[in-house]
Amino acid sequence: MTTHSEGKGLPNPKNAYRLRIGRYCEPGCLYLLTTITQKRRPLFHDFQLGRLVVNQFRQAHDEGIVTSKAWVVMPDHFHWLVQLNNKTLAELMCRVKSRSSLSINQAAHTNERVWQKGYHDRSLRREEDMRDIARYIVKNPIRAQLAARIGDYPLWDACWM
Known part of the structure; x- marks a missing residue:
């Protein structure tokens, strides 16, 4: 069982090592990936820095490592829904x-650590609606009161929109 930060639904950095226990990944499967900035610094309030993360999502997609389905870069973390193609999650x-x-x-x-160690992954079961998960991802800025509508927030995308 993964330990989560209180009220955030995100991994607790003290237990990040546990996220690797029993981790299994399979090409062709869908995964929801989440990682957090070091000390939860809100680096991505700076749009340009957030775009640098987005560029890496796109590069992984363009290189065929994953097929990106949806993502959002929040001020201190990201969520990324992918179909894994030819690499491991690690x-x-x-x-x-x-x-x-x-x-x-x-x-x-600067020369600072950007990300906390580890990441959280969740394999989607076949019966789960991928679009519902994608909607949940892209609505993160609304729930965090960073935007009133999804179109008002600049750091997100979904293959259906």
């Missing part, structure tokens, strides 16, 4: 987090 997340860290630090003229 390889994908290592790639996205390391490459986005490099570009964020370069743009911000």
Whole structure:
């Protein structure tokens, strides 16, 4: 069982190592991925820094590693719904987090840790409605009161919209 931060539904960094226990990934399956910035710093209030994360989502998609279904970059975390194609979840997340860290630090003229260790993944069951999960993802900014409508928030996308 994954331990979550109180009221946030996100992994508790003290127990991040537990997220790897029993982790299994399979090409062709759908996964909801979540990771958090170091110390929950709201780096992505800066739109340009958030776009650097988005660029890594797109690169992974364009390289055929995943098929992106939906994503949102929130001020201190992201949610990304993907169909895994030809890498493991660990390889994908290592790639996205390391490459986005490099570009964020370069743009911000810093050399700081961007992401907390680990990530949360959830495999979607076949009977789950992928569109409902995607709607949940892209409505995060509304629930966090960062936008009144999804179109008002700039750091999201879904293949159906």
